[in-house]
């Protein structure tokens with residue numbers, strides 16, 4: 001019996017998430033070997049300087065050779081082409097997973113390029129920051145955060161369990177659900193909030209009466225939190241919105257309806273409506289903090305779907321239900 005969870009792990013892409021995984025493998029001794037593949041030579045050299053792996057490759061098919069676990073750590077829109085490029089190197093029985101923020105598109109784009117002799121278990125650590133690149137990774141990123149796995153109906157259960165053990169070894173908590181359910185939940189707890197941040201920072205920047213210097217000068221308030229989110233990687237977020245279109249548009253139309261009723265309450269000076277909503281939302285925040293779970297996990301548990309919500313109709317049980 002090996003002392004490692006996996007003998008060889010291959011990381012395709014080495015940005016914030018890839019480098020955080022690499023640091024976890026190194027510091028917690030989760031694999032004997034770590035092969036890293038990147039598109040750009042410069043990123044590869046930086047990964048080597050940071051001692052993130054044991055071998056470094058520009059050809060992903062070379063990196064995955066003999067790997068028991070292959071993790072795609074790329075923007076969602078690049079995963080299909082990267083899988084096509086690495087497929088011929090995959091060994092029989094290897095587990096292939098990813099960390100992308102959208103799961104339906106990963107199943108659609110990655111699945112068809114994989115040989116039948118590998119196990120495909122899409123995944124998503126719900127942990128991150130607005131930073132990107134190989135220097136951004138850190139050991140504690142996944143601690144006490146959820147990682148969602150979305151195996152397909154015919155995925156080997158042992159492969160899902162092996163991946164669960166890997167994520168748990170990084171300090172993560174693991175939940176299994178369908179890709180459709182994942183995409184719907186993430187649309188409201190992560191994707192739409194990012195869109196709101198991008199939008200409000202864009203609106204403020206465009207205002208002629210609020211000069212750039214005033215935006216900076218007075219940003220010590222709630223606006224500052226939005227600027228952090230709106231500093232997130234443009235490629236990654238473009239891909240998320242293009243690949244989770246349906247769920248984002250669905251949540252956005254609910255959001256717009258609710259915003260319109262707030263607008264109406266302000267127009268008609270309906271203080272009671274405003275007070276009621278703000279009281280409800282304050283209670284949500286307080287219960288999250290009280291539970292000591294200021295994480296997406298708490299959001300899942302507490303933002304209960306309304307009757308007839310698609311969350312309830314698809315997928316498995318949502319955490320907290």
Ligand SMILES: NC(=O)C1=CN([C@@H]2O[C@H](COP(=O)(O)OP(=O)(O)OC[C@H]3O[C@@H](n4cnc5c(N)ncnc54)[C@H](O)[C@@H]3O)[C@@H](O)[C@H]2O)C=CC1
Pocket residue numbers: 013014015016017018038039040043073074075076078082099100101102124125126127128129130131132133134233235236240
């Ligand atoms: N940043 C975050 O907070 C989180 C990100 N994710 C997901 O993880 C994945 C990776 O995100 P990060 O590590 O944050 O990104 P990153 O931007 O820090 O790193 C991405 C890596 O992919 C490479 N890359 C970019 N475009 C490529 C292409 N067309 N072909 C091949 N390689 C390419 C980059 O050189 C870099 O090595 C994304 O799918 C994202 O949705 C998941 C959870 C949190």
Ligand SMILES: O=C(O)C(=O)Cc1ccc(O)cc1
Pocket residue numbers: 100101125126127128129130190229
């Ligand atoms: O920086 C933040 O606040 C985040 O929300 C990080 C994040 C970004 C994308 C994900 O799919 C999961 C987590």
